[in-house]
Amino acid sequence: MKILITGANGLLGQKLVQLLLDNNETIIATSHGESRLDYLQGDFIYEKMDIREADQVMGVMSKYSPDVVVNTAAMTNVDQCETEKEECIRLNVDSVRHLVKACKQTGAFLIHLSTDFIFDGTSGPYLETDEANPLSYYGESKLDAEKIVEASTIDWAILRTVLVYGITPGMSRSNIILWVKNSLEQGKELKIVDDQWRTPTLAEDLAMGCYLAAQQRAKGIFNISGKDMLTPYDMAMKTCDYFDLDRSLITKVDGSMFSQPAKRPPKTGFVLDKARNVLGFEPVSFDEGIKILDLQIKSLLVE
Template sequence: MKILITGANGLLGQKLVGLLAEKEVEIIATGKGNSRLPNPDTFTYVTMDICNANEVMETIKTHQPDVIVNTAAMTQVDQCETEKEACWDLNVNAVEHLIKASEANNAFLLHLSTDFIFDGADGPYDEEASANPLSYYGESKLAAEELLQKSNIRWAIARTVLVYGIAHDMSRSNIILWVKNSIEQGKDLKIVDDQWRTPTLAEDLAMGCWLIAEKQAEGVFNISGKDLLTPYDMAMMTCDYFQLDKSYIEKVDGSIFQQTAKRPAKTGFNINKAREILGYEPHSFEEGIKILHEQISAQ
């Protein structure tokens, strides 16, 4: 099987390339710039701008992948509100280019989506729940889902929630590292306890993507963590694990933060479908902290 990954330099892309390197899979890793991936002998790297329709068509025609996994997106929610054109180009138009290239080359397209397509009024959500995005980011991700659903290709959507993990080049932080580093530096933190999520370890999301790709399982799948937590809960669990002083943390509600984009209050996912059809089983958040700690220690 040959799998082409977009956004291969991102956190999920890196984890997916690493996971697939252990499988009987030929990997075509793509990204807009140069490769930032470790172990270059395990994959072929191709520079591809997914916003360029011709480049997408040519690359997919040349490499003829069985499966395309689209991990590329503009995911900074506030940035999407202020840079709407760039957001739509990467989150919607690029998906249209991938659909056309998949159709022309008979590829199965797996697209990553988000809990931010929901308004957070009645989470956790299953795959059949009605979408109602509160932000432009959520609107763009929903529009991409709708393109897939009305297309003639074989497709799957992996929806996920608050992905955390360690990138190879430590280029991206997450709530665990932020809490740990801040408290170790003696910084006070205000952390919300009125938003709920099912945070997702990047390795678990990569595994969910592989399980879909391996089976070419069609349709929508919720691929997230299994623990419904507030950011405050996550911070407390981080303090417990690393034995940090909790007095630096103040519990607050989200209304005190001036953010450009509205956030859904309670999302999180029901993952029973992925468990039953794919055999997906994520780590607990506590296990995720331990895995991150081991990875930091190894660097």
């Protein structure tokens, strides 16, 4: 199977390239800038491709004619989407139109990544069939992209996910586990919200969800996330306990303490029954996810 990945330099993209290498698939990794994948062992193709540019997308897709395209590229900073709306639309909506058009020409199966932020968070955890009602511009852009995919005549899957966490060499963005660990090790006091619920997703699990959908060419919408419903405060305390750090440095607060450009849904999270039954997807627990990250941190330190 020949699989093209957009956003291959990102956290999910890197994990997906690694998983596909482990399974001897043919990989075309694409991203906007220079490759950050040089540390990976194995044969794959890297092509610069700016998904905002229709000609580039069509050119690369026509050159390689992949069987499957996994679109992991997006503007995911929720507050940045609120303040840079035009760029948000270019990255999250227009680019999907370009990919759909290219998939139609080449016959590729499109796997598009979406988000829990298409929901307003009043009745989570959500099924695939629940009605969307985004609170933020980010959520609106991702819902608009879903509609473009659904209205197309290509074969497609939409994988919705929640609060992805993980680690890669030279990673540019942190996550709640690393942030809490590093802050408490430095003796910093933290105020962490306890009135927003999510089902945080290990990046390796999300990569596996993408691969399962690709293998089966499974059409439709699937929830792909972790299985534990937790608040950021819960996640912080679990991190604290695992690494034996000082709990007293963490104060529980509510979201009203923080002034952010974008509204956050109070309770999202996903019901995973469809992904389990159709794809055979089974994520690790958050506790297991912390342990996996710990092993990866130690491995990176050794290298």
